[in-house]
Amino acid sequence: MIGVLTHHWANKEQVNQARELLDRNGLAQSKAPGFISRQTFISLADETKITTLVTWENNEIYDAWRASPERAAVMSGARVLWSRPTESERFEVVGRIES
Helix, strand or coil: CEEEEEEEEECHHHHHHHHHHHHHHHHHHHCCCCEEEEEEEECCCCCCEEEEEEEECCHHHHHHHHCCHHHHHHHCCHHHHEEEEEEEEEEECCCCCCC
């Protein structure tokens, strides 16, 4: 299992639109094979910083999602919402504790 941690910085006047876009992307992801879970975080220090943590079964499945027409359709035009490039990193999930 992998986790993909992605930081997005929305333009100050477009934070709501950026969140809505990321929510639509999350909904589309949730229907993709190999999707496990997604959480969205808003920074307490910077309200324009939106971070997502998405877990997938493996790298290959995530790569397939990234190349999918569904993702392309949802994310079309997203670049105008960001004040700087997104930063994304993949991690191997080695432990998980939930209550």
